[in-house]
Amino acid sequence: MTFSIPIFARGEVIDDPEMTYSGRFGTNFSAPNAARYLDRLVLPNRNVLKDLYALSTDEIVDFLVELGDRLDLDTNPHLKWALDLNHAFSDLPPQLCENSYRATGSGGMLSRPRIEAVIKTIGREHLDGWAEQLQYNGRRISVRAVGVPTVHMIAGNAPGIALMTFIRNALIRGYALVKVPSNELGAAIAIGKTLVDMAPDHPLTKSWSAAYWRGGDTAIEEKIYHPKNFDRVVAWGGHASITHIARYLRPGLDLVMFDPKNSRAFIDGDALDDEARMNEAAIRLAADVGYMNQVGCASARVAFVKCGTDPASMAKLRRFGRLVLDSIQRLPASISSASERLTPDFASKLDALAMLDDEYELIGGDRRGGVILSLNGEPVDFFDELAFRTVNIVPIPDFDVALRRTTRDVQTVGVYPERLRNELRLPLALHGVQRVTDLGYMLNYDALTVPHDGTEALRRMATWIVAEDCADMPELWQALLHEPAPG
DSSP: OEEEOOEEETTEEEOOOOEEEEOTTSOEEEEOOGGGGHHHHSOSOGGGGGGGGGSOHHHHHHHHHHHHHHOOTTTOHHHHHHHHHHHHHOSSOHHHHHHHHHTTSTTTTTSHHHHHHHHHTTOHHHHSSOEEEEOTTSOEEEEEEEOOEEEEEOOOSOTHHHHHHHHHHHHHTOEEEEEOOTTOOSHHHHHHHHHHHHOTTOHHHHTEEEEOOOTTOHHHHHHHSSTTTOSEEEEOOOHHHHHHHHTTOBTTBEEEEOOOOEEEEEEEGGGGGSHHHHHHHHHHHHHHHHGGGGOSTTSEEEEEEEOOOSHHHHHHHHHHHHHHHHHHHTSOTTTOOOOSOOOHHHHHHHHHGGGGTTTEEEEEEETTEEEEEESSSOOOTTGGGOOSSEEEEEEESSHHHHHHTOOTTEEEEEEESTHHHHHHHHHHHHTTOOEEEETTOTTOOOTTTSOBTTBOHHHHHSEEEEEEEOTTOOOHHHHHTTSOOOO
């Protein structure tokens, strides 16, 4: 079966399946040749954005709330179509795909209180007009956050990322072209089709485009990634994709990165001395490993446990590892389940651990999940690739050892017990960590309303314009008014 993925270009659906591509799991899909439709994906001129500035922020919020009412999986045929695509191309099992789509509507990201919380991250005064300030030197300035044409290379591990992108773009009044990811082919298009059903001529409908093209297609990218057409690239991607986009960067084309992250747990070994506390820590860690099948950046992949490596301590750690695996497998099917597709590459990495039995012990390690126990105090060399509900538990003598192994690519650290949070938050921040929370809450993260991957996304996506009133500021040129004219 071949699925057809149209282009959505500023309110127009272009269904011209000229190109055929191989999907991630053996299913093909077709799409228009985006190079032929660049004139529709690129703004004809910047003045078309002026219509967005006739809208108040309140009107934009009302629009978003109405969109949330329409993004109901039970009644929206476009979301149902996108969910069918997910079943064929997503890393997530069907039930988790469906749950993700059900979270996109009015009860989720598009609730009015949540949208208002997003606005607070940038300040309504910067969105609704020119916020006046009096400078230290008496000069009056006005500051406004202005949306610009932006290419969004979004991640495909959840449909909410496309919706998050639409919300951010709408609030700053920008123009967004989404490069549709191969493992989430439908969400951005479904949002566009819903916008057409709701308000085909609305400026916010015209501010949204989405298309699939193969990365590295220079016929498209040399025009897309150019400052005459776009001011900014917002990229969610791995090392290869970020390195690829970097070749196009130049003055006038900025890059905002939500680069891939791995997240970790720091657990005090005292938790192993009491059966009840050990069980609680195991359940909390299992939730942070298993939620949404470990596809998120905030999912725990390595758990550092402060304890010895003597036989008695390792016996406790094995007991802890078994409890973690058991708790993973007892997670509700609504948030986690056995993986449908354990990739051959990952399975071979787990199999290779059997030849390193003096360094690692594998507990489980199949479609249902696994625990890799490091016997030598060293994480596995593929720790950043851990997936399918698999966690590496590493004993350490003290947390300084874990800190030395912590870099900017660590997004979230979950700690247990809670007293460690305030003790470790500054050292973790100095080593590049962007979020510190309690174990069991690592996936309970609202990237829309708090700093995301170490940056305030809405502020970074906007261009900040300063307009100056200089009437009361004498400058050199004014003195020249009183000089005799030459000749």
